[in-house]
Amino acid sequence: MSKTRKISILGSTGSIGIQTLDVIEKLGDMFKINYLTINTRIDLLEPQILKFNPKGVVITDEKKYKEFKSTTSFKGKILSGEEGVIEAACDDTNDLLLTALVGFAGVIPTYHALQKGIDIALANKETLVSAGSIITKLANEKNAKILAVDSEHSAILQCLIGEDHNDIEKIILTASGGPCRTTLKSEFAKITVESALKHPNWSMGNKITIDSATMMNKGLEVIEAFWLFGLRIDQIETIIHPQSIIHSMVQFNDGSIKAQMGLPDMRVPISYALTYPKHSKFDFPRMDFEKFSTLTFEKTDLDKFECLQLAYIALKIGGTAPAIINAANEIAVQEFLNKNISFDKISYFISKALNTLEIIENPSLDELIDIDKLTRIFTLNEIKK
Amino acid sequence: MSKTRKISILGSTGSIGIQTLDVIEKLGDMFKINYLTINTRIDLLEPQILKFNPKGVVITDEKKYKEFKSTTSFKGKILSGEEGVIEAACDDTNDLLLTALVGFAGVIPTYHALQKGIDIALANKETLVSAGSIITKLANEKNAKILAVDSEHSAILQCLIGEDHNDIEKIILTASGGPCRTTLKSEFAKITVESALKHPNWSMGNKITIDSATMMNKGLEVIEAFWLFGLRIDQIETIIHPQSIIHSMVQFNDGSIKAQMGLPDMRVPISYALTYPKHSKFDFPRMDFEKFSTLTFEKTDLDKFECLQLAYIALKIGGTAPAIINAANEIAVQEFLNKNISFDKISYFISKALNTLEIIENPSLDELIDIDKLTRIFTLNEIKK
Numbered sequence: 001m002s003k004t005r006k007i008s009i010l011g012s013t014g015s016i017g018i019q020t021l022d023v024i025e026k027l028g029d030m031f032k033i034n035y036l037t038i039n040t041r042i043d044l045l046e047p048q049i050l051k052f053n054p055k056g057v058v059i060t061d062e063k064k065y066k067e068f069k070s071t072t073s074f075k076g077k078i079l080s081g082e083e084g085v086i087e088a089a090c091d092d093t094n095d096l097l098l099t100a101l102v103g104f105a106g107v108i109p110t111y112h113a114l115q116k117g118i119d120i121a122l123a124n125k126e127t128l129v130s131a132g133s134i135i136t137k138l139a140n141e142k143n144a145k146i147l148a149v150d151s152e153h154s155a156i157l158q159c160l161i162g163e164d165h166n167d168i169e170k171i172i173l174t175a176s177g178g179p180c181r182t183t184l185k186s187e188f189a190k191i192t193v194e195s196a197l198k199h200p201n202w203s204m205g206n207k208i209t210i211d212s213a214t215m216m217n218k219g220l221e222v223i224e225a226f227w228l229f230g231l232r233i234d235q236i237e238t239i240i241h242p243q244s245i246i247h248s249m250v251q252f253n254d255g256s257i258k259a260q261m262g263l264p265d266m267r268v269p270i271s272y273a274l275t276y277p278k279h280s281k282f283d284f285p286r287m288d289f290e291k292f293s294t295l296t297f298e299k300t301d302l303d304k305f306e307c308l309q310l311a312y313i314a315l316k317i318g319g320t321a322p323a324i325i326n327a328a329n330e331i332a333v334q335e336f337l338n339k340n341i342s343f344d345k346i347s348y349f350i351s352k353a354l355n356t357l358e359i360i361e362n363p364s365l366d367e368l369i370d371i372d373k374l375t376r377i378f379t380l381n382e383i384k385k
Numbered sequence: 386m387s388k389t390r391k392i393s394i395l396g397s398t399g400s401i402g403i404q405t406l407d408v409i410e411k412l413g414d415m416f417k418i419n420y421l422t423i424n425t426r427i428d429l430l431e432p433q434i435l436k437f438n439p440k441g442v443v444i445t446d447e448k449k450y451k452e453f454k455s456t457t458s459f460k461g462k463i464l465s466g467e468e469g470v471i472e473a474a475c476d477d478t479n480d481l482l483l484t485a486l487v488g489f490a491g492v493i494p495t496y497h498a499l500q501k502g503i504d505i506a507l508a509n510k511e512t513l514v515s516a517g518s519i520i521t522k523l524a525n526e527k528n529a530k531i532l533a534v535d536s537e538h539s540a541i542l543q544c545l546i547g548e549d550h551n552d553i554e555k556i557i558l559t560a561s562g563g564p565c566r567t568t569l570k571s572e573f574a575k576i577t578v579e580s581a582l583k584h585p586n587w588s589m590g591n592k593i594t595i596d597s598a599t600m601m602n603k604g605l606e607v608i609e610a611f612w613l614f615g616l617r618i619d620q621i622e623t624i625i626h627p628q629s630i631i632h633s634m635v636q637f638n639d640g641s642i643k644a645q646m647g648l649p650d651m652r653v654p655i656s657y658a659l660t661y662p663k664h665s666k667f668d669f670p671r672m673d674f675e676k677f678s679t680l681t682f683e684k685t686d687l688d689k690f691e692c693l694q695l696a697y698i699a700l701k702i703g704g705t706a707p708a709i710i711n712a713a714n715e716i717a718v719q720e721f722l723n724k725n726i727s728f729d730k731i732s733y734f735i736s737k738a739l740n741t742l743e744i745i746e747n748p749s750l751d752e753l754i755d756i757d758k759l760t761r762i763f764t765l766n767e768i769k770k
Binding site for chain 1: 543544546547548549552557624631634636637638639640641642643644645646647648650653656657662663664665666667669670671672674675677678679680681682683684
């Protein structure tokens with residue numbers, strides 16, 4: 001861990017990207033930035049370039065790419081488009097790729113990086129949700145690590161360090177319950193975009209915050225955990241824990257439970273993925289048990305949070321089913337954010353896609369890309385009907 | 386772990402001994418019993434002999450030894466006295482020694498067993514409290530393991546599996562607060578033996594239950610943790626957690642906390658010590674988060690629980706100071722159980738011994754035995770004044 005490691009960050013101006021750079025800065029010279037990739041926020045990219053002096057940057061948005069190129073004084077490589085992101089991901093000198101892209105877009109660059117045996121710090125859960133079988137198989141073949149950068153899977157990873165996989169009885173993913181935990185299901189139709197974006201504990205991007213409100217977030221995490229930890233579906237449970245202090249738990253064969261806890265601060269799972277398996281010294285605010293003197297738990301209501309139930313169903317169906325619910329969810333959430341559908345219709349349109357579209361049992365990556373596109377078109381059409 | 390391991394159990398008819406045999410029975414042929422040692426309860430020993438067919442037994446009480454010998458049909462070795470216990474502890478065929486003796490009596494046989502390189506499952510906390518320096522040094526020299534058989538240190542051990550010792554920021558020992566948690570300090574003088582023996586969560590022996598009421602139990606555990614985990618004193622904290630579900634926690638350098646949880650069931654830490662580092666399959670009752678839906682925490686009040694404060698002070702003083710408070714505590718608790726002193730006077734007499742008796746900086750085992758005896762005489766004299 002003493003030699004400087006080279007890292008590229010896909011999505012450096014998003015919430016996770018920004019916090020990752022904060023962690024990297026605190027780690028001193030442990031990391032050197034290869035590539036930073038962004039979509040549109042060139043205003044945020046400029047100060048990142050000044051501070052971290054990357055080898056290159058990628059701006060996927062064509063217009064912003066041109067604007068950036070004509071104004072910047074940056075002397076490194078400037079790439080654009082998805083091809084640019086793939087080039088950044090696969091750069092031969094990458095020791096680690098942190099991928100914080102949103103949605104299915106994260107799958108392809110990760111796939112290509114894994115083919116080169118590059119370790120992945122994965123903040124894009126759709127990669128495993130949609131292409132879990134292909135991605136984990138490839139990682140095993142190439143002996144590359146996939147380290148989860150979200151609080152729940154990082155918690156599980158931390159709890160499993162030094163443990164025998166065969167000793168696991170089950171894992172328990174905690175869920176805050178999101179902004180709609182106490183809202184009755186009968187009120188779901190009336191939930192506004194503004195209220196659904198008010199997450200009680202975590203500061204995250206819009207898509208993931210809505211996923212938290214529908215609990216699809218937890219559903220995607222269940223699927224992700226299935227692939228990350230090689231468990232049976234019945235070994236993956238969820239529980240509502242409104243304080244978001246316990247980030248997840250593992251129960252072993254003797255009934256002993258290990259939990260990972262702390263203040264809700266994404267920099268902890270980020271730093272753990274970056275310096276795994278070390279807990280490097282950081283001055284992040286510490287948990288204060290006098291302040292958080294009460295931790296509570298509630299059963300997860302699968303009847304109320306239909307998106308979570310759909311995720312379990314899709315995982316049981318297997319094949320392209322998780323990719324379908326993931327793609328349908330992305331469209332439905334976007335259309336909810338665009339105020340084209342009501343909150344309760346998110347699960348309705350996902351269910352519609354899952355029930356209508358053909359399931360392929362062992363899809364290739366190309367088939368997954370096709371089903372992703374097809375599901376988006378189908379769902380958008382359904383919404384516009 | 387597949388070959389049968391030979392174990393001797395010191396204190397087989399006590400609370401821990403009985404539960405250890407329950408665990409061993411559930412483990413099938415993983416263990417073969419070498420020796421069972423008891424003090425007086427020959428009525429409980431007979432069925433243990435029938436079930437586990439040990440190589441030998443030890444009855445330390447001379448009268449009960451004679452009674453047993455003249456009535457039993459047991460064909461194995463029957464030994465008596467402390468020499469008998471030492472012989473059982475040191476038996477060359479022991480793979481593991483579980484020592485569940487109460488008080489300072491546990492130190493000597495453990496010392497002798499360690500000299501033969503036998504691993505120790507340690508349920509006698511006074512061994513490390515009084516002779517931590519000597520015992521841990523010897524264990525290191527002989528490359529023998531000391532595995533704690535109490536819920537707190539087992540929790541820490543489980544949380545530290547696979548972790549780098551240098552990554553530890555601190556450990557947090559949880560305490561139920563015992564039967565006197567909500568009792569005002571001004572009421573301590575009026576606490577009866579009967580009420581002090583009513584522990585809210587754990588079923589344990591009398592001595593340890595009173596130690597829980599005074600929180601000396603936690604004090605002894607702080608000292609034990611100091612030796613077991615090689616930490617600085619300021620890295621060992623305590624917190625009141627009345628539900629006894631979280632058994633202890635470790636906080637790492639990144640602020641991440643790992644906690645070990647479960648129902649209060651001593652068979653979990655016992656089985657962990659027996660099959661370490663495996664979590665073997667057991668049907669112990671599982672934690673139900675709907676039943677224990679609220680976990681709470683309170684600051685430990687060192688002004689109220691003077692015994693806990695005295696333990697920290699003794700640890701800071703070092704040398705024979707912890708042995709002094711341990712011996713004084715044993716006498717004071719016994720005299721409280723005998724209704725010769727009031728509850729609030731337990732800490733008073735411990736403090737008296739600590740402040741009066743000479744401290745030796747690097748005591749030998751013989752000096753520790755002497756100071757133990759001396760402290761007992763001194764404390765008893767003080768009480769009888």
